[in-house]
Amino acid sequence: MTGCNWHTVAGYGVLLVECKDCGRRGALRKEDVGTRMHQGNMREINREKFKCRKCGGTEVRAYLPKSQDQVEMFLAGRSDRHDATGDLSRRPEPAGPTPSTRRQ
Numbered sequence: 001m002t003g004c005n006w007h008t009v010a011g012y013g014v015l016l017v018e019c020k021d022c023g024r025r026g027a028l029r030k031e032d033v034g035t036r037m038h039q040g041n042m043r044e045i046n047r048e049k050f051k052c053r054k055c056g057g058t059e060v061r062a063y064l065p066k067s068q069d070q071v072e073m074f075l076a077g078r079s080d081r082h083d084a085t086g087d088l089s090r091r092p093e094p095a096g097p098t099p100s101t102r103r104q
Contacts, residue, residue: 021057
């Protein structure tokens with residue numbers, strides 16, 4: 001799911017985020033992020049800047065829930081992250097061969 005954008009998130013209606021520093025979890029809905037979450041906004045999630053309200057950390061893991069039950073479980077800290085649709089906060093893999101696999 002690397003490279004997911006706000007257009008995709010708008011279809012789900014919510015983006016689940018977890019601070020990598022302190023583990024605080026939150027659910028961002030359209031009213032929380034304003035005009036960013038709408039159909040047609042192709043800006044990638046992993047290019048956004050997030051800030052934790054608890055510790056001030058800026059590194060987050062982002063997930064798309066498969067159901068409302070999953071949102072509630074995530075917020076309660078009981079969900080298995082792998083049930084959600086991927087970690088959207090990872091940076092994209094570089095295209096093409098890496099230097100160690102390139103033919104000399």
